[in-house]
Amino acid sequence: MDTLDLTLDHPLRSFRLSVAATLGRETLALVGPSGAGKSSVLRAIAGLLRPERGRVALGAEAWLDTEAGIDLPPERRSVGLVFQEYALFPHLDVRRNVAFGGRGRVDELLERFRISHLAQARPADLSGGERQRVALARALARDPAVLLLDEPLSALDAHTRAVVRAELAELLAELRLPTLLVTHDFEDAAALADRVGVIVGGRILQLGAAAELLAAPADAFVASFTGANLLHGTARPGPEGLTEVVLDAGGSMYSVDEGHGRVGLAVFPWEVALARAESADSAVNHVRGEVRSLVELGNRVRVRVGPLTAEITTASAERLALREGEDVVASFKATASRLVPLG
Amino acid sequence: MRSPFGVVLALATALALSFLLLPILAIFVDIPPGQLVDGMNDPAAIDALLVTLKTTLIANAVILLVGTPAAYLIGSHSFRAKPFLVTAVELPLVLPPAVAGIGLLAAFGRFGLLGETLDVLGISIPFTQLAVVFAVMFVAGPFYLRAAISAFESVDPTLTGAARTLGAGPARTFARVALPLASGGLGAGWALCFARGLGEFGATIMFAGSLQGVTQTLSLAVYEQFDVDFDVALAIGAELVVISAFLLLAVKLVPKWTRSTSPSTTPFAPFGSR
Numbered sequence: 001m002d003t004l005d006l007t008l009d010h011p012l013r014s015f016r017l018s019v020a021a022t023l024g025r026e027t028l029a030l031v032g033p034s035g036a037g038k039s040s041v042l043r044a045i046a047g048l049l050r051p052e053r054g055r056v057a058l059g060a061e062a063w064l065d066t067e068a069g070i071d072l073p074p075e076r077r078s079v080g081l082v083f084q085e086y087a088l089f090p091h092l093d094v095r096r097n098v099a100f101g102g103r104g105r106v107d108e109l110l111e112r113f114r115i116s117h118l119a120q121a122r123p124a125d126l127s128g129g130e131r132q133r134v135a136l137a138r139a140l141a142r143d144p145a146v147l148l149l150d151e152p153l154s155a156l157d158a159h160t161r162a163v164v165r166a167e168l169a170e171l172l173a174e175l176r177l178p179t180l181l182v183t184h185d186f187e188d189a190a191a192l193a194d195r196v197g198v199i200v201g202g203r204i205l206q207l208g209a210a211a212e213l214l215a216a217p218a219d220a221f222v223a224s225f226t227g228a229n230l231l232h233g234t235a236r237p238g239p240e241g242l243t244e245v246v247l248d249a250g251g252s253m254y255s256v257d258e259g260h261g262r263v264g265l266a267v268f269p270w271e272v273a274l275a276r277a278e279s280a281d282s283a284v285n286h287v288r289g290e291v292r293s294l295v296e297l298g299n300r301v302r303v304r305v306g307p308l309t310a311e312i313t314t315a316s317a318e319r320l321a322l323r324e325g326e327d328v329v330a331s332f333k334a335t336a337s338r339l340v341p342l343g
Numbered sequence: 344m345r346s347p348f349g350v351v352l353a354l355a356t357a358l359a360l361s362f363l364l365l366p367i368l369a370i371f372v373d374i375p376p377g378q379l380v381d382g383m384n385d386p387a388a389i390d391a392l393l394v395t396l397k398t399t400l401i402a403n404a405v406i407l408l409v410g411t412p413a414a415y416l417i418g419s420h421s422f423r424a425k426p427f428l429v430t431a432v433e434l435p436l437v438l439p440p441a442v443a444g445i446g447l448l449a450a451f452g453r454f455g456l457l458g459e460t461l462d463v464l465g466i467s468i469p470f471t472q473l474a475v476v477f478a479v480m481f482v483a484g485p486f487y488l489r490a491a492i493s494a495f496e497s498v499d500p501t502l503t504g505a506a507r508t509l510g511a512g513p514a515r516t517f518a519r520v521a522l523p524l525a526s527g528g529l530g531a532g533w534a535l536c537f538a539r540g541l542g543e544f545g546a547t548i549m550f551a552g553s554l555q556g557v558t559q560t561l562s563l564a565v566y567e568q569f570d571v572d573f574d575v576a577l578a579i580g581a582e583l584v585v586i587s588a589f590l591l592l593a594v595k596l597v598p599k600w601t602r603s604t605s606p607s608t609t610p611f612a613p614f615g616s617r
Contacts, residue, residue, distance in 0.1 A: 048504045074507035087505040091523045100519070101509040142510050 002059030004146050004178040008044050010051035012037055017051070017202035023146075023178040029193030030182045030204070031225070037202040038182035039084070042148045045180065046081045047074035058145055058178075077146075080139030084151040086131045088123035094134050095119040101141030109137040129160045136171070147172075147179040153188055165191055186210075186226050198222045214268065220340045223266035228338075229308050230266050235259035235339060242284070242334055249307055253285045259339035271336035272310035274303060275329050276320060283331035291324050305330040370580045382578025387571075390556040391564035391579060398472060398560065399540055402479035406536060410488045411529070415517060418495025418525075419503070429492060435485045440545025443482050447550040451477065474551035475558050483540035490532020494525035534594040538587055 004023045009016065017037040021028060030038050043049035045056050047063065050071060056064040063077045064070060080101075088097050094115055099106045110116040113133040123131060132152065139147065152168060153161050169192050172179055183189050189196045190210035197207040198221070206218040217223035224230045231247055238244030242254040245265045253265050267285075278286055289306030294317070301317040303310045308330050322328065371379070382388060417428060435443060449455050451468045461468065468474050498521050506516040522529075544562045551558040553567055561579050568576040 043504075046504075046508045048507065073512070074504070075510045075512050077508075079508055081505070081508040083501055083505060085501070087499075087501045089502060089505075089520060100506070100511070138509065 002061075002145060002178075004045075004056070004058055004180075006041075006045060006054070006056045008041060008051045008054040008056075010040065010044065010049070010054065012040060012202060015202045017041070019199070019202070019204055021180075021197065021204070021207070023180060025176040025178060026194040027172050027179040027181055027192060029189035029196045030180065030199045031186050031189040031196055032182075032184065032199035033225075034184055036199045038184075038199055039150055041199075042081060042150050042180065042182060045077075045146070045148060046079045047072060047077050078142070078144050079146045079148055080142060080144035081148040082132075082135045082139050082150060082152055085155055086123075086135035088126075088131060088134055088138070090123055093120050093122055094126070097123065097134055098137045098141050101138045102143065103141075105141060105143075109141055113137045127160075128156045129164055132156065132164055136168075140175075145177065147175065147177045149179065149181040151183055152181065153183070153185070168192060190214075198225055215338075217266060217338060217340055220264040220266075220342050223264060223338065223340050226268075228266040228268050229272070230264045230340075231307055232262075232264055232342065235261060235263045243339060245339070247307075251287070253337065254334045255337040255339050256334050257337065257339035259341070262342040263339045264342050266338045266340055267308070267332050267336055269302060269309045269311035272305075272308055272330050272332045274305065274310050274312055274316070274320060274322070275331065278329050278331075281331070283333045285334065285337070286329055286331045288327060288329050291322055291326050291328055294322060294324060303328075367584055370577055370584060373577055374574055378574050379578050379581055382572070382575040383582060385568075385572065385575045385578070387555055387559075387564055387568060388575055388579050388582075391559050391561045392582065394472065394475070394556065394558065395541070395560040395562075398475040398479060399537070402476045402483070402540055403533070403537055405476070406480055406484045406487050407533065410484060410491060411522075412517075414488055414491030415495050415521060418492040419498070419500070419521065429489070432485050432488050432492070435481055436489065440482065440543075441549065443546035444478070444549025447474075447477060447481060447546060451550075469550055470552045470554070470558060472551075472557060475547055475560060478546040478550050479540040479543050482543050482546050483536045485536075486539050487529075487532045487536035490535065491525070491529050494528025494532065495521060497528065498524045531594055534590050538590055541583065541586065 006022075007020045009018050011017075015037070017040050019037070019041055030041060032038055040049055044051045044054065044064070051064070051066070053066045054064060055062065055066070058078065062068065062070045063072045089100065092100065095106060095110065098109055107116075110119055113136060115130060115133050115137065118126065118130060118134070123134070126134065132155070153165055156164055165188060172192060181189070181192055186196070193210070195208060196210045196213055197204040198213065199205070200221055206213055206222050213222060214226050214228075217226060217228065220230055231245070231249070231253060233245040233247040233253070235243050235245050238252075238254055243257060243259050245253045245255060245259070245263060247253060247265075255265055273283065278288070287306050287308055292304040292306075293302075295302045296314065299314050300311055301314050301322075303312060303317065303322060305328055310330050320328070374382075417425065438446075448469060450457060451461065451474075452458050453462065453467065453469065468477060502524065503516050503520055506520045507513075511519065542562055543560070544566070547558070547560060548563060553559045553563040555564075555567075559567065561583055565576050565579045565583070568579065
């Protein structure tokens with residue numbers, strides 16, 4: 001099994017794309033806001049973009065080596081690239097789209113992706129989820145050694161998305177190809193990838209398992225991108241070995257993390273508990289405030305209290321009889337918060 | 344439509360349509376059908392039809408075979424000199440036919456730029472059937488080239504990129520993806536080009552002359568027979584009307600499946616401002 005090595009350095013409109021990564025039989029997700037250079041990484045690997053400097057190699061076979069003057073055309077790189085809007089050929093039916101990549105396994109792939117009944121259909125007549133399956137089948141028809149997925153879920157509506165995400169996770173686990181996935185959604189990345197790299201302004205800020213990024217975000221951007229609450233303030237030594245963060249918005253919070261100067265205090269919504277009154281529990285951080293919004297997400301409810309978002313079970317929300325505009329106390333433990341430097 | 348303005352609109356429409364249709368109808372009803380058919384069987388008319396078919400076929404074959412790849416190269420790339428290149432392609436479109444004729448003579452005539460070289464090779468172009476082909480290619484070719492550039496420009500580069508990542512080399516990508524996706528625009532452009540070539544007159548008469556059976560095309564024969572036998576002129580005119588009408592209809596029937604999908608429609612825009 002070959003690993004994919006890549007080093008890229010390329011000027012984009014307002015910043016330099018500068019990325020290095022090595023992939024074995026795993027899925028690596030590059031996650032970042034739009035315009036972070038994510039798609040350019042995929043295009044450079046596939047050979048659709050020639051970076052100013054860089055190297056892309058699958059095991060011993062160099063696809064691109066700007067120093068050695070190697071630059072294989074896309075058709076000679078064993079990649080399966082699934083484009084963001086799928087880029088299905090509008091003038092070919094589903095069978096011919098899939099066969100474009102390779103004729104050998106067409107029937108098997110149509111079957112595998114449950115699109116046999118659509119073989120004669122034109123892409124324009126397919127739903128978003130069906131298009132995605134055709135695009136995957138087409139990319140795999142070539143038997144690629146590397147799989148590249150560009151925002152594979154972004155063209156889908158919320159309902160289809162959840163279903164397709166589960167299918168895709170299953171597929172990736174089954175294929176075990178070096179897979180590079182780019183997305184702007186941390187949840188998608190966490191659900192699909194073994195490792196997640198947060199990319200902003202052309203650079204990977206932090207690379208690790210999703211759980212690592214959640215537990216120890218390297219900076220404020222990564223913290224907020226993973227969905228954490230981020231309270232800005234100034235850190236100073238507090239009582240009992242804790243760090244006190246004097247918040248810009250007023251009040252103080254405590255963390256077990258060390259920090260000084262300008263910091264962001266990150267705490268995840270599921271670490272924040274809600275109560276009707278302040279209780280003598282082990283949490284040292286309490287925020288009394290009005291419930292500003294209640295959003296139900298299946299069996300959970302996201303509750304916005306002052307500067308914090310808390311995520312509690314629907315059952316708890318009912319027990320507390322939460323209503324918008326009423327006062328509640330949000331609390332979290334000093335051990336649940338992370339301090340990240342503010343750039 | 345009872346308002347005075349409605350009446351003005353209706354009158355204007357009636358006037359425009361009858362003015363445009365009357366001369367065309369007149370060609371067919373001015374003389375009895377039998378005489379029209381006789382006119383078509385006149386040796387001059389038959390010669391003209393054969394010359395036209397032969398030269399038009401050759402000229403259009405060359406235009407398609409050379410113009411299509413050239414338009415693909417220009418249309419699928421962006422580069423600094425592109426606006427100038429496209430302008431150069433458009434220039435013959437707006438030139439008065441007489442200027443085109445004199446230009447062709449100045450380039451390929453006996454005393455023209457390439458005249459001596461061609462002379463050495465034993466080739467003389469002016470006043471031959473090849474000159475008719477040249478005149479049609481020069482005057483009508485740009486209609487196709489310009490439309491074809493626009494058609495290839497509107498092919499979504501993501502789709503050609505996708506073809507490459509699926510293992511297709513540049514030639515297969517062109518044949519299987521770019522060409523079919525651009526076909527609507529190519530067909531429409533080619534119809535314009537064909538019609539313009541069919542009606543070619545000024546450049547041909549200057550560069551190729553009007554020799555019956557050699558360089559006298561249908562358009563030239565209409566003019567020539569106008570003095571000799573008005574009925575034959577009418578008959579040839581009727582032939583040209585029928586061919587042109589058939590062509591227009593054929594273009595309207597060109598499959599337009601490309602427009603049914605989202606990212607890569609191929610709208611026909613011969614003078615697109617891209």
